[in-house]
Amino acid sequence: MNSFNTRGExxxxxxxxxxxxxxxxxxxxxxxTDLESLLDSxxxxxxxxxxKQSGKGKYVSLSIPVDIESRDKFDNLxxxxxxxxxxxxxI
Numbered sequence: 588m589n590s591f592n593t594r595g596e597x598x599x600x601x602x603x604x605x606x607x608x609x610x611x612x613x614x615x616x617x618x619x620t621d622l623e624s625l626l627d628s629x630x631x632x633x634x635x636x637x638x639k640q641s642g643k644g645k646y647v648s649l650s651i652p653v654d655i656e657s658r659d660k661f662d663n664l665x666x667x668x669x670x671x672x673x674x675x676x677x678i
Contacts, residue, residue, distance in 0.1 A: 600656045605664075611673040612640050612647040621671050622649055629664060631655065646675065 609618045619636050626633045634652035641647070655661045668677045 597658070597661070599658055599661070600654060601661075602652065602654045604650050605653045605677065606648055606650045607668060607671075607677045608646055608648045608675040609671075609673045610646060610675045612644050614673070615640070615647045615649075618647065618671075618673065619649060622651065625667055625671065626651070626653065626664075629660065629667060631660060631664060 607618075607622060609615075611618070615638055619638065623633070623636065632654040636649050636651045638647055638649050653664075655664065665677060668674055
């Protein structure tokens with residue numbers, strides 16, 4: 588399924604796997620809870636979180652399927668992710 592229109596812009600609603608990388612791998616459980624709580628507070632439907640630690644154990648990436656209904660929700664999600672402690676990046 589292609590979520591882009593002919594001009595290369597996202598089309599909503601869209602479903603994708605959100606990936607968030609945290610710098611503090613030791614707090615994986617807290618990061619998971621924080622991410623799930625954030626998605627719930629934004630009323631973004633989500634699936635189950637999966638995680639993977641980096642080779643040296645410094646980072647942990649959390650992946651979660653999400654359904655985004657609008658550009659506003661999409662933008663608000665990424666702004667809100669920046670408020671979570673230890674977020675390195677989100678894709």
